[in-house]
Amino acid sequence: MPRSLGEVLHFFLPEAEGQSPAPRFPARSPAHTIVGVPIGDSDVVRAAFVWNLAVELSRAGACATVLAPAGEDTSSLWPDPGRGPMGSELVLTFAEGLADLARAALDLAHTRAAESPAGPGLVLVRLPPAWLSKAADASALLARVLLFSSPAARDLLETYALVKRVVSCAPISTIGITIHGVRSIGEARRAFSRLAAASERHLFRSLVSYGLIVDDLHVYRSILNRHAVGLAHPQAAASRSIGEVAQLLLGDLGETSRG
Amino acid sequence: MAEFQLGGALSGAELRERVRARMAEFGGALRVLAENLLGADAAIDWVAVDAQGQVALVLLGLPGQELELIATGIAQRAWVGARLKDWLQLAPNLGLRPEAKIRLLLLGAAFDGTARQAASALGDAVELWTYRCLRDGGAGVDIFLERIPPGAHRSSLRSQAPPAASTFRSDLSDAKLGLSPGERAEFEGG
Secondary structure (H helix, E strand, O other): OOOOHHHHHHHOOOOOHHHHOOOOOOOOOOOEEEEEEEOOOOOOOHHHHHHHHHHHHHHHOOOEEEEEOOOOHHHHHHHOOOEEEEHHHHEEOOOOOHHHHHHHHHHHHHHHHHHHHOEEEEEEEEEHHHHHHHOOOOHHHHHHEEEEEEEOOHEEEHHHHHHHHHHHHOOOOOEEEEEEEOHHHHHHHHHHHHHHHHHHHHHHOOEEEEEEOOOOOOHHHHHOOOOOHHHHHHHHHHHHHHHHHHHHHHHHHHHHHHO | OOOOOEOOOHHHHHHHHHHHOOOHHHHOEEEEEEEEEEEEOOOOEEHHHHOOOOOEEEOOOOOOOOOHHHHHHHHHHHHHHHHHHHHHHHHHHHOOOOOOEEEEEEEEEEHHHHHHHHHHHHHOEEEEEEEEEEEEOOOOOOEEEEEOOOOOOOHHHOOOOOOOOOOOOOOOOHHHHOOOOOHHHHHOOO
């Protein structure tokens, strides 16, 4: 004998697949957003972009953390771990593959969210490209991926190859592109368009533009001096463009979380 | 491996079947509660609940009727919103959270700039998704679902009705970048 209307509702509604019990809501606060950034060994330029981006995100009011696997190239890629300018943070972790890195990223995303639940937060995770071939357990790292590409044909091709690899590992990931090393907006637009067109034509995937980083001597000085370009030269073209990348990221995250 | 190409066509019933099979791609671990449910003077294609207890309405639009789809979606969302507490009373085990937002997932062949701006003005619970038919070289035609990124219909720069979802974004201009000819010359010639 049915005891409540809920017990007879299945007569009127199709059976839910699997008939699993109602999901419990997460007790913890939502984790900070994880953004995976493929950065090759000794790729000091992209590492500098990520670190400077974290500083700009922090300056914009977000909690920004960079997570990178500890390795032989650590000292050449990153400044000293710990708190950096504007509250940004660099955390190194011992990881032997993307599965380890994903666990560390999730822990960090939850921990930092609990520490600063009010504001937006991101964990930018360096992904060694060689690890992407074994990315079965790394969906947390590949849900959002940010790639940096220069407008050079060879670099665009390599970036496209990375897009393809990410898509094969994580078919529904959101892939963002920042064009760096450009001297004009038009140059960045053309480079992005070439990449996006190839991706749509061959992979059936659209790409999300995250602006550009202008070719600016201040970026390279920043790499050498380990100074955040946005703080040392706030009016420089590179600072403005990295700041816009940060704003675009935060804008999209805000929309996603509100949705 | 089959060679996929864009193209092909599906009947309405076939399209519904393909979308139903790909419901997981909408994210949030959607669990379908009802299909073709009569709502506000029209049928709601799918009513689902996600892992967070949010109700999700999925509406499939006809090509060329995307603005009508958005209007229908608003009406259906309001219709469902007025009944959520009743549904929870009827079926407390469904995992619904009546205080949660109602996700509105609108699926169409394409959304032009006007449709994107309209969706943007409705708030953040509206998700625009596109489907494209893929032909696998043989007789099979499948679909490919893709969400229009929320940022693609948000700022003034992004609302310029891009023909495709991939749209370059920057509000900077060459003048704003403030590069002097001397600075540019530093990088000329290699």
